[in-house]
Amino acid sequence: MRPVQTVSLRAGDFDPAVRVDAFKEAVAAICRLDFTPADPAGFQSETSIGVLPTLVTGHGAHSSCNANRTVQLAADAQDNVMVHLPLQGGFTMQQVGGQSIECAPGMIYVDPNEVPGEVSFHGDRTDVFYVSIPRGVLAPATKGLNALMRNGAALTPQWRLFARYARMLHEELGELPPDQALICASHVHDLALMALEGETAHGVEGHHGGVKAARLTLIKSDIEDNLSSPRLSPGWIAGRHGISERYLRSLFASQDTSFQDHVCKRRLLAAYRRLSDPRHVGQSISQIALDVGFGDLSWFNAQFKRNFGHTPSELRARTAV
Structure with a gap:
């Protein structure tokens, strides 16, 4: 398999006469799920998937439907953990051994891929971002992982940072050289560990080197979006990212520059x-x-x-x- 692959699944790309069945077959093969639309005639679904050796990212938009991971499909799944991040609309998730969980924007759901379950997408459109990581990568944060498994939780600042970076990687994956994409995947791992451990970037900096690089990437992106703003200053940016000005200075110093020089x-x-x-x-x-x-x-x-x-x-x- 190539180091980096991107895949798109769109219900609208299939022949209308066999659209639902053809789409279901493709989703079962790629995503290990059995889709059942609430309205077969008006069913809409689009999913973009980024595949790396140690990371899978996905962005799906679906009309009302159920997605079932059967015992057979779950048995064929890799030993990965998937983080579901609702962006619009909502869904109900229930896996074997867990409770029925209602998920909406501002929450995450942590899904062990080998466990059967069913998700119901509500309303005319539900957008969800997904990140799938091998369980072994998350072993250092087993306690935090077990606490969230088959459960929903509110987004913390650490999970928001994880989500923003992973979405940026997903959007740029097709343009990145494979070696750089793999480095970014390791940053996503580090941010997941930070979120699972419930620590701040200060507390894990010595253990997860990619956290600092990932945070600086997001800060630079924020600076670019506000380059002409008169409010742009170290204090303003530090406050937006929940860090101290001293820590902000250290982030830029790690690249032999300063906030002021970068902005200039x-x-x-x-x-x-x-x-x-x-x-x-x-x-x-x-x-x-x-x-x-x-x-x-x-x-x-x-x-x-x-x-x-x-x-x-x-x-x-x-x-x-």
Whole structure:
């Protein structure tokens, strides 16, 4: 098997005359589930799956239906643990030996894949994100894992961090080189262990090296989304991610940079792109500097020349030629 594979399952891709049966057969083969739609004629289901040697991610959107993992299908399942993260709508899950659990956004359900059970998706559309991890990977957090198995729980900050990073990986999986995808998979493992152990990033940093890298990736993504905001500051970002400013500084120091230098370089790059884009030729240099987050034009000009070897005016003049 290749190191990384992506698979898509869409009910709408099958011939309408045999759509439900063909879709059920495909899902049983790939997901080890038996789907029964509430309304066969109007049934809709789409699932994207990312497969790595030690991680499976999935995003499913389904109209009202039941998905049954029979004894036979469960017997063929790998010894994985699946975390279900409802994004929209809700579902009812019951596995052998467990209670009937109602799951909605803001919750997780931890599913031992080898245990038979049934899930009922409610309403016109339910979106769920899934992460499947080999049980052996989670062995260091067996106590926390056993407490959640076949059960639902509210999302903690640690589980939210796990969910956001795993979803980012899922979205980019088709573009990542296999070696980098495998590194990211190890980060997901580390974040799952952190969440299961109920510890903060400070407490597990020495044990799970990927936690720091994963947290910094999310922080950089948040910075990128708020690059032009006047609120962007170490204190504001640290507060949004539930960490101290000191810890934030240590995250950037681990990559031989600082929060201020990272923000400055990202803003400079945003300005460079606009100044070299003919579509923005009508905008003044000062307006572009303000738009990307710089409040001091003299400092912007100096930093721009220092990083790119020419002034904003010189770049614009070259672009106009």
